[in-house]
Amino acid sequence: MGRVMTTTLKVGDRLSSVTREVTNEKMIEFEKCVWDRGRNSHSDINAAKADGISRTIASGQNQMAFLHELLEKNFGDSWVYGGKISVRYIHPVYAGDKLTANGIVAELIEHDGKPGVVVQVWCENQNGVKTSAGTVRAAQPSDKRSWIRAREGAPT
Amino acid sequence: MPDVEAENSVWASIPVGDDLGTLDYVLTEQMVADYCRVVDNPHAAYPTVAARHPANLFYRKYAAVMRVPNMGHDSEYFNPPIPGKRITISGRIADKYIRRGYTYLVVEATAVDEDGRLIERSKLVGLARAVGKQAAHGNIAKKWGA
Numbered sequence: 001m002g003r004v005m006t007t008t009l010k011v012g013d014r015l016s017s018v019t020r021e022v023t024n025e026k027m028i029e030f031e032k033c034v035w036d037r038g039r040n041s042h043s044d045i046n047a048a049k050a051d052g053i054s055r056t057i058a059s060g061q062n063q064m065a066f067l068h069e070l071l072e073k074n075f076g077d078s079w080v081y082g083g084k085i086s087v088r089y090i091h092p093v094y095a096g097d098k099l100t101a102n103g104i105v106a107e108l109i110e111h112d113g114k115p116g117v118v119v120q121v122w123c124e125n126q127n128g129v130k131t132s133a134g135t136v137r138a139a140q141p142s143d144k145r146s147w148i149r150a151r152e153g154a155p156t
Numbered sequence: 157m158p159d160v161e162a163e164n165s166v167w168a169s170i171p172v173g174d175d176l177g178t179l180d181y182v183l184t185e186q187m188v189a190d191y192c193r194v195v196d197n198p199h200a201a202y203p204t205v206a207a208r209h210p211a212n213l214f215y216r217k218y219a220a221v222m223r224v225p226n227m228g229h230d231s232e233y234f235n236p237p238i239p240g241k242r243i244t245i246s247g248r249i250a251d252k253y254i255r256r257g258y259t260y261l262v263v264e265a266t267a268v269d270e271d272g273r274l275i276e277r278s279k280l281v282g283l284a285r286a287v288g289k290q291a292a293h294g295n296i297a298k299k300w301g302a
Binding site: 064 | 181183187188190191194195196197199200201202203204205206207208212225226227228229230231232233234235236238239281
């Protein structure tokens with residue numbers, strides 16, 4: 001799953017970014033997978049108009065999924081087992097947008113008793129407009145991906 | 157400035173600390189596979205991102221009177237869910253506030269699996285909109301030009 005970062009991060013370091021295209025089909029599917037939410041403003045144009053918007057917009061959790069991938073890729077177990085995120089959705093995301101999830105290290109901290117970092121994270125669209133922004137706290141990156149082995153049934 | 161609290165009497169009536177009860181479901185292999193495919197991440201650790209635990213708990217109790225379009229999340233992740241395990245989520249109203257003339261609710265949900273493993277704790281920051289009075293995304297549309 002991409003490059004495994006094992007170096008110790010410093011203030012100003014950029015995370016290896018993740019870019020994903022948002023399609024209408026995937027917006028609809030996202031509303032159905034794991035927990036079907038029925039038709040809503042993220043998947044149905046009439047529901048969107050009833051909610052006061054002119055077209056469907058991707059859900060905030062759809063952006064959150066891309067931020068998760070960014071953090072899994074760059075932090076491994078350090079994100080997955082104990083990471084914290086605070087994010088706000090600040091601009092609509094539409095079908096056809098290409099989102100890039102980014103991060104830059106803002107601060108060195110202690111996180112759950114270990115050396116850690118605060119990372120400024122954001123998603124931006126193909127025009128460079130930020131669509132979400134927030135902060136992440138996690139221990140320094142790990143080269144372990146224990147959840148993948150656990151899901152495959154291997155001992156971690 | 158209008159009295160925002162009086163205008164949104166439903167929001168005013170929801171107490172901080174309000175218990176939203178519990179819900180449970182089994183996270184199946186198929187759900188995990190579907191999520192990984194939809195987000196183009198074959199090893200996504202938390203398919204529960206799509207499950208919207210806080211929103212589901214909130215709407216079970218308040219769907220008839222209030223909408224909380226998602227303006228943000230504050231979440232902590234502890235142990236990725238294991239396919240096939242039953243997940244129980246419990247929730248409460250963690251906070252409420254008025255900012256720039258808008259009413260917000262913060263809905264917290266904690267997810268634990270059948271073995272007692274803590275999976276995640278997630279807070280939804282929702283722009284509180286009374287059903288039938290305000291279009292759920294009306295202010296978002298105004299703010300974002302959507």
